[in-house]
Amino acid sequence: MDSILVKDKHFVPFIKAEKLKEEVKRVAAEITHDYQGKKPLFLCILNGSFIFAADLIREVDLPCEISFVKMTSYQGTGTTGKVRELIGLNVDITDRHVIIVEDIVDTGITMAHMLETLKGHNPASVDICTLLTKPDKLQVQLDIRYCCLSIPNDFIVGYGLDYDGYGRNIKDIYVIEK
Ligand code: 5GP
Ligand code: MG
Numbered sequence: 361m362d363s364i365l366v367k368d369k370h371f372v373p374f375i376k377a378e379k380l381k382e383e384v385k386r387v388a389a390e391i392t393h394d395y396q397g398k399k400p401l402f403l404c405i406l407n408g409s410f411i412f413a414a415d416l417i418r419e420v421d422l423p424c425e426i427s428f429v430k431m432t433s434y435q436g437t438g439t440t441g442k443v444r445e446l447i448g449l450n451v452d453i454t455d456r457h458v459i460i461v462e463d464i465v466d467t468g469i470t471m472a473h474m475l476e477t478l479k480g481h482n483p484a485s486v487d488i489c490t491l492l493t494k495p496d497k498l499q500v501q502l503d504i505r506y507c508c509l510s511i512p513n514d515f516i517v518g519y520g521l522d523y524d525g526y527g528r529n530i531k532d533i534y535v536i537e538k
Pocket of ligand 2: 405
């Protein structure tokens with residue numbers, strides 16, 4: 361298998377860009393269908409979701425807005441269990457239909473933190489849209505309405521996801537070599 365080196369670790373091919381594209385289109389069509397007559401605000405969690413978000417909103421056929429927040433919980437290949445907010449909410453979400461866009465829901469701690477933050481701002485509704493989930497690692501109860509793919513509990517890079525800052529520009533998703 362074509363193993364690649366990202367920083368100091370080897371990764372092997374896992375999900376092809378074509379497959380990601382297909383799944384992103386499917387989820388975008390679901391959102392377009394479900395949000396007819398509404399003008400959702402896509403709230404994307406940086407850094408990891410930037411490529412997914414860019415592909416997703418271009419497939420959504422609705423009047424919509426996009427904004428970003430920046431949170432971090434991972435260091436290297438593991439979660440620290442603590443969420444740090446690096447760029448906060450800088451848009452008024454009162455009475456807005458918010459769709460949170462995330463690269464991957466792992467323990468769910470970042471998403472739970474995000475939901476808690478948004479609750480205080482009285483949005484009309486909040487839905488979660490994630491490229492990936494690792495269901496075996498979920499530690500909190502989350503209602504994930506939109507999800508492209510579920511994956512096993514292994515560390516991945518590519519398509520916006522990084523290993524210590526590197527690998528976000530890789531088109532396909534790769535998984536750490538065992
Ligand atoms: P959670 O708070 O759900 O445990 O972690 C969510 C965040 O951890 C994601 O937004 C993502 O940035 C990072 N993360 C979780 N799993 C992976 C993974 O396999 N690879 C990478 N690169 N980041 C991950
Ligand atoms: Mg993230």
